[in-house]
Amino acid sequence: MPHRVAVLALDGVKPFDLGIPAQVLGHAFDAADKPLYEVVTCSLGGRPVRTNQDFTIDIRNDESVLRTADTVVIATQDRDADLPGPGGLGEELAAALAGIAPTARVVSLCTSAFVLAASGMLDGQSATTHWAMCDEFARRFPLVDVNPNVLFVDNGRVLTSAGAAAGIDLCLHLVRRDHGAAAANATARRCVVAPWREGGQAQFIDRPLPDHGDASTSATRQWALQRLSEPLTLADLARHASMSVRTLTRRFRDEVGQSPQQWVVQRRVDRARQLLESTGLSIGEVAREAGFGDPLLLRRHLRTHVGLTPNAYRQAYSATSPGVGEPVHE
Template sequence: MHRVVVFVRDGLIPLEVGIPHRLFGQARSVRGSRLYEVVTATLIPGEVRTDTDFTINVPNGPELLAEADTVIIPASDEDYEPPTQGQLSPRLTKALSHVRPGTRMASICTGSFVLAAAGFLDGRRATTHWRSAADFRRMFPHIELDPNVLFTDCDNVLTSAGVASGLDLCLHMIRRDFGSAVANEVARGTVTPPHRDGGQAQYIDRLVPEPTAATTSAARAWAMERLDRAITLDDMAAVSGVSKRTFTRRFREETGMSPMQWLTEQRLHRARELLEQTDLPVDRVATASGLGSGTALRQLFASTMGVAPSAYRNTFRGRTPPEGSSDQPTIAV
């Protein structure tokens, strides 16, 4: 089994520790076998303080990090009073030295400060809770920070925004490891969306809030039922009963992206599901997801996922394309 080690510190947020245990713990193969082993470790085994009125007992020390395939670092209340230089304590530095090269590293909320201070985020894109973005930029100006997204995934190092985005992060890792079918089943068991629209931009306080009863959710639901068809900005604005300009502004406020960016993301997600769960040829997948042609689908996969559709399908279905298939990984895009 893939071993996930949740590495906690004093002042932990209990929900952030529970999320990886609950989600990875529910992931099952088609035969019902557990796909992950999830264990907790800390700096000094024993009682660990939380930000509530109870503690938790963690029997495992940092040596367990040497046995991890994935390490997840949740937030701690000490992250909200970050040191001026963004440096790790000697004890935490020594603990992280147990991590093997190639181990997947992830953070929830301000756990990203630890990954940044330890050097795991050098040359990578990251996110953190939007309230801590200014501190992060001040302490780690060399790291590209995007405070508007729910999570980032860059070269096997992942970061997520606030507490609940730990759900999005874990589901993303499960989806990447074992495919959408497994991740969707875990999401259903947790009663959470398998994929949330937009980023944390929709949760950031605005200086001048603009209250309105109208939303773009009806247009999004309408589009999701018609992904195999041509959909224009005019169409979506008409469903909402507002002008294109008003619709675009409200859409970005609610999702953190433009309507057409969102639509492309939904088409890509549909294409991934079809590649994983059906044997449809790539051209048919492109048509069913509204991407038009196999060429367009290959170009989108190359730019967003770094692999050809055939390679993606092989990874998640263990399927080799038939000889002579037009969907070969060697096609240049």
């Protein structure tokens, strides 16, 4: 059976964001061209939902569908809506969220992180929301570690995304997490979007950035992508960019929201995942080709970023594995 996704629409919902789960997950198919997800939309009481535009949406399902969902997504509300604070959920909404199965994955898009935080689901965890709302989010919910620089945060069961198109990034991440990079890439192609966007919200935050003129780390990033299997030190990157290490690091953060070291590790993890999914290379060969060198280093970074060992990841996601799509933890 397809993975069942229930999208909850609340008053003030943004139509673009509301359609993201169905648009992205609805384009994910298995090798037999069968849908991997079933997406249904619901509202409290099955009532029509007022959008932040000049129209209202008629909803067929009520909140009871949340109880049978494998994943629950709460769609973005307009930032001018009455976003809740701690303990500020209405009785009806609180009851609806309490009915979600404890095994179900829960996802917020943009400002709906306020709803999850008000429910207590984010206490003691990291989360994100639209960069313009992060200060207010942190003020209202001091028990949540808010990260204004990333496109999304994956805590395992509970995931949060930044604003607007970051919901697309998060939904593609769900496909990638559930079924591997090849399935996510194919889904992205069908949706005509990038399968992975570099960096995070830092590149969109409305703040004055230093004037770099024509200088950019873009050419150096492309250069590094062609040499992931080679040693790549900060000094190597700075030398290619004709910058000091300090300047390179600052401009990297301005442009992609990550340090050079973080960016290189992420790209190497992506490369290792691709090799584990699509080749029969040994774990040692994958480690060398991806630039980690030592299989133990590959294991550590893959567990940190994906939650699986290399062997478990290959068993779960390799195109030739009988267990494709079934994550196996060691």
